[in-house]
Amino acid sequence: MSTPSGGPRPLILVSNDDGISAHGILALASALDGLGDIVVVAPQTEQSAVGHSITIRDPVRAVAYPFRIPSGSILSWAVEGTPADCVKLAIDKLLPRIPDLVVSGINQGPNAAVNIIYSGTVSAATEATILGIPAIAFSYCRWNGGDFEASGRIARIVSVRVLEQGLKADILLNVNIPDLPYSELKGIRVTRQARSKWEESFTERKDPFGRSYYWLSGTFVNLDTGDDTDLGAIEEGYVSVTPVHHDLTAHGFLDEMQSWDLEH
Amino acid sequence: MSTPSGGPRPLILVSNDDGISAHGILALASALDGLGDIVVVAPQTEQSAVGHSITIRDPVRAVAYPFRIPSGSILSWAVEGTPADCVKLAIDKLLPRIPDLVVSGINQGPNAAVNIIYSGTVSAATEATILGIPAIAFSYCRWNGGDFEASGRIARIVSVRVLEQGLKADILLNVNIPDLPYSELKGIRVTRQARSKWEESFTERKDPFGRSYYWLSGTFVNLDTGDDTDLGAIEEGYVSVTPVHHDLTAHGFLDEMQSWDLEH
Numbered sequence: 001m002s003t004p005s006g007g008p009r010p011l012i013l014v015s016n017d018d019g020i021s022a023h024g025i026l027a028l029a030s031a032l033d034g035l036g037d038i039v040v041v042a043p044q045t046e047q048s049a050v051g052h053s054i055t056i057r058d059p060v061r062a063v064a065y066p067f068r069i070p071s072g073s074i075l076s077w078a079v080e081g082t083p084a085d086c087v088k089l090a091i092d093k094l095l096p097r098i099p100d101l102v103v104s105g106i107n108q109g110p111n112a113a114v115n116i117i118y119s120g121t122v123s124a125a126t127e128a129t130i131l132g133i134p135a136i137a138f139s140y141c142r143w144n145g146g147d148f149e150a151s152g153r154i155a156r157i158v159s160v161r162v163l164e165q166g167l168k169a170d171i172l173l174n175v176n177i178p179d180l181p182y183s184e185l186k187g188i189r190v191t192r193q194a195r196s197k198w199e200e201s202f203t204e205r206k207d208p209f210g211r212s213y214y215w216l217s218g219t220f221v222n223l224d225t226g227d228d229t230d231l232g233a234i235e236e237g238y239v240s241v242t243p244v245h246h247d248l249t250a251h252g253f254l255d256e257m258q259s260w261d262l263e264h
Numbered sequence: 265m266s267t268p269s270g271g272p273r274p275l276i277l278v279s280n281d282d283g284i285s286a287h288g289i290l291a292l293a294s295a296l297d298g299l300g301d302i303v304v305v306a307p308q309t310e311q312s313a314v315g316h317s318i319t320i321r322d323p324v325r326a327v328a329y330p331f332r333i334p335s336g337s338i339l340s341w342a343v344e345g346t347p348a349d350c351v352k353l354a355i356d357k358l359l360p361r362i363p364d365l366v367v368s369g370i371n372q373g374p375n376a377a378v379n380i381i382y383s384g385t386v387s388a389a390t391e392a393t394i395l396g397i398p399a400i401a402f403s404y405c406r407w408n409g410g411d412f413e414a415s416g417r418i419a420r421i422v423s424v425r426v427l428e429q430g431l432k433a434d435i436l437l438n439v440n441i442p443d444l445p446y447s448e449l450k451g452i453r454v455t456r457q458a459r460s461k462w463e464e465s466f467t468e469r470k471d472p473f474g475r476s477y478y479w480l481s482g483t484f485v486n487l488d489t490g491d492d493t494d495l496g497a498i499e500e501g502y503v504s505v506t507p508v509h510h511d512l513t514a515h516g517f518l519d520e521m522q523s524w525d526l527e528h
Contacts, residue, residue, distance in 0.1 A: 059477035192513040213323035245514040250507040
């Protein structure tokens with residue numbers, strides 16, 4: 001298959017945070033088979049919840065990894081590092097040229113609402129965006145098992161569109177796919193991140209030596225019932241597509257702050 | 265000293281990402297001495313560049329730590345975890361009550377422009393903000409050594425103001441202090457995050473067994489020369505105060521995306 005635009009074959013970098021042997025990354029790379037040259041550079045081990053972590057105090061290693069998609073073997077490396085490390089290293093050292101698209105996922109479990117900032121899946125896409133490359137993060141809203149078939153089809157549709165149209169600078173797409181068969185998906189909805197939080201409750205236990213340790217758990221609380229949110233779309237059976245940026249300035253608060261007399 | 269408002273003594277949680285034994289956190293806790301009950305909960309080891317990483321696959325431990333500020337010993341724990349872990353664990357398990365303010369730092373080195381998203385210092389403040397607590401991140405714009413005296417004075421001024429006035433929900437302050445004596449600081453400027461990126465260049469080396477490894481390095485590139493930016497303020501000798509949120513939705517792009525025909 002030639003490329004959507006008929007130009008030179010696009011180079012597509014595939015990464016994730018569940019690790020290179022996860023089902024989701026195989027589903028993603030396979031779903032994009034034929035859209036261009038596909039290269040997989042992903043963490044050797046699961047890196048969930050690493051957020052936008054990068055490795056600076058230690059070296060990172062990359063080893064060739066046997067990765068097969070339907071059309072055959074593709075270039076692939078397993079990296080001892082975080083998703084952001086993978087994207088940085090791929091672009092600086094491992095890829096033959098600058099990629100046309102970076103896709104991340106398909107994550108096992110949603111990445112919506114406040115969880116976007118903890119997400120290694122989104123972080124790989126964020127890193128690409130910082131480097132000026134269009135990027136998409138895909139998550140399948142089911143925590144274990146299931147079938148990535150519908151998610152893969154959606155990933156292909158959205159990726160083709162971004163390859164054709166590009167994306168505005170500094171913006172990535174965060175895509176969450178409900179746990180439904182493809183034929184039962186209601187459609188695709190453009191959404192905003194829902195306001196939400198985790199109500200923490202660490203479990204406290206004693207180790208065999210009598211010392212305390214804590215294990216993070218908690219209850220997710222949606223503070224935002226708008227049906228224009230990512231959570232609202234997913235709940236109603238729509239694929240949620242949220243444009244995400246990394247400008248963390250609270251622009252709406254700048255004027256109010258100017259009136260603060262901070263100097264004394 | 266009583267509290268600024270004359271009410272009950274505020275509880276102030278101090279954390280950081282350079283680790284509990286760093287000079288900067290001692291400077292910060294000491295600078296706030298007298299403003300309320302101060303408790304330090306910080307990573308046992310340096311956690312720079314962890315971004316908004318949290319520990320979910322492993323337990324975290326907290327051990328009592330001997331922490332002294334000018335007025336005497338204070339409650340303190342060293343946590344085997346990330347800055348975000350520290351704030352979560354402190355609020356859920358270690359503190360006697362919900363804190364009135366969370367401060368993070370004083371980081372050794374600036375946290376401005378794109379580096380905010382890699383910053384563990386800012387991450388501790390972000391976690392507090394998600395949990396509904398006013399928070400401030402402080403960074404001293406010098407990578408090694410120096411004198412935290414001016415930074416400490418600024419930290420106290422800004423903290424008093426936030427204790428008195430509060431902060432808007434979902435917004436934290438990211439404060440960067442230039443490497444100048446207090447008397448030479450030009451003032452305090454409210455700023456936005458500068459657009460910028462790192463141009464990566466991984467150094468490739470061989471280990472003693474002949475295997476390649478890569479070490480991240482790179483050149484910081486400021487893409488944004490506005491004097492209303494954090495980088496602009498710091499360069500001109502002003503303390504930079506940037507209001508930071510964690511709403512990652514690119515709201516300005518939502519309308520444009522509605523016209524995409526994603527369904528086919």
